[in-house]
Amino acid sequence: MIATTSPSYCAFLGWRRLAEGPLTEVARAAAVAQAGTPDEPLLVFDPEGRQVDLDLRGTPDEAAARAGSGNDAPAAPAPASPPLRGRGRPQLGVVAREVTLLPRHWEWLAAQPGGASVTLRRLVEGARREGGAQPERVAQERAYRFLHAIGGNLPGYENALRALFARDADRFGQALSEWPQDIRAHAQALAAGAFEAEARA
Numbered sequence: 001m002i003a004t005t006s007p008s009y010c011a012f013l014g015w016r017r018l019a020e021g022p023l024t025e026v027a028r029a030a031a032v033a034q035a036g037t038p039d040e041p042l043l044v045f046d047p048e049g050r051q052v053d054l055d056l057r058g059t060p061d062e063a064a065a066r067a068g069s070g071n072d073a074p075a076a077p078a079p080a081s082p083p084l085r086g087r088g089r090p091q092l093g094v095v096a097r098e099v100t101l102l103p104r105h106w107e108w109l110a111a112q113p114g115g116a117s118v119t120l121r122r123l124v125e126g127a128r129r130e131g132g133a134q135p136e137r138v139a140q141e142r143a144y145r146f147l148h149a150i151g152g153n154l155p156g157y158e159n160a161l162r163a164l165f166a167r168d169a170d171r172f173g174q175a176l177s178e179w180p181q182d183i184r185a186h187a188q189a190l191a192a193g194a195f196e197a198e199a200r201a
Contacts, residue, residue: 147161
């Protein structure tokens with residue numbers, strides 16, 4: 001059975017789950033653990049299965065404060081491009097920027113109804129809809145990143161990857177059966193969405 005716990009930041013000390021939750025709390029626990037067991041491998045992962053490097057110098061509170069002012073904080077909006085006069089439709093929120101394409105791409109765009117801008121907007125919107133409609137793929141990538149970072153030397157690693165990308169929940173669970181309990185549970189939580197299509201079939 002695949003766990004369905006919502007993923008969050010998670011720290012592992014060796015094969016044991018040390019802490020899970022907001023990055024500030026995980027950083028605080030990681031700093032305490034590192035001070036007490038400096039030789040034990042410590043890995044921290046974000047909700048997307050990516051490994052996170054934390055600055056754990058100083059006190060646990062200082063480590064937590066640094067984490068809170070960095071990765072755990074909302075991303076700052078990208079600086080707005082200066083408006084270009086005479087191009088685009090700023091009243092509609094349209095922004096003009098440079099796009100570089102090969103000549104054959106420009107020829108194809110020019111032949112489309114509405115011209116290049118309309119066609120590019122339509123293609124981008126279609127790609128956004130398709131990307132948002134594939135949660136299974138997102139879950140696969142999330143679980144793969146975690147498995148690759150932490151499980152490469154564990155038994156059944158390659159079988160687990162094959163099962164993950166084949167969307168075979170039973171084989172995935174079997175491949176992880178000999179893994180340490182905390183690693184197995186987190187991998188299953190990250191991969192849960194990868195098997196939704198199979199469950200609906």
